[in-house]
Amino acid sequence: MSKRGKMRALLAGGLVLGVGAAVVLAAWNDSEFATGTFTAGTFNIQGSTDGASYTDHPASPGATLPFTLNPTNLAPGDTVYAPFAVRLAANTTTGSTVTVNTATATGSVANLSYELVQPTSFGCSSSTTGTELVQAGTALNGALSGVTFTLSPGSPASDPGDAVFLCFKVTAAAGLVQGQNGTATWQFAAASTS
Known part of the structure; x- marks a missing residue:
């Protein structure tokens, strides 16, 4: 296999590894949200x-x-x-x-x-x-x-x-x-x- 072929193979493997890592990282992220509503009282x-x-x-x-x-x-x-x-x-x-x-x-x-x-x-x-x-x-x-x-x-x-x-x-x-x-x-x- 030529140098050029080896390089392509390595890049393709890295690309697959990078996509797999992105999928794994996305599965380990989460978020929570909190909202406060503020209403003034009334007085009369x-x-x-x-x-x-x-x-x-x-x-x-x-x-x-x-x-x-x-x-x-x-x-x-x-x-x-x-x-x-x-x-x-x-x-x-x-x-x-x-x-x-x-x-x-x-x-x-x-x-x-x-x-x-x-x-x-x-x-x-x-x-x-x-x-x-x-x-x-x-x-x-x-x-x-x-x-x-x-x-x-x-x-x-x-x-x-x-x-x-x-x-x-x-x-x-x-x-x-x-x-x-x-x-x-x-x-x-x-x-x-x-």
Whole structure:
């Protein structure tokens, strides 16, 4: 056999060996894949003035509190009462800490003070008791600090969370001026706890 023939034979043998090695190597390779899907939760607080129907009030002035006595005809010594409730909406996926911020006042709210109570059921009157969130006698536009409560999401998540009931008691002091007129707006700032 000539040199050239030997070379061809060697190359052909190498080619067969190379193909066989490639087949063997391919049989000894494997892969695993892992995929992560990331979806943000949802978060929404709602309010109610009747304890039954809840809706969003995301901007000032928000819901109009239904005071049980006429707050437009106050005299010194009068106290008016208004219930409110808040909850986390259905499909909210985390709990919340709610901060009661200082009321924003327009007009004159001098000689008006209030108390904010957290009763165990919806409603508000002179006999309503519960956890005192804002101490009686606090000026209507008085600074608040550290006034919070918590809200839990619904279980299952497709249900709304349990409501927290609130009772506003606003009292006119002896120095109330005839014809004075003012408005107070409270913000309930909810922050997710996770």
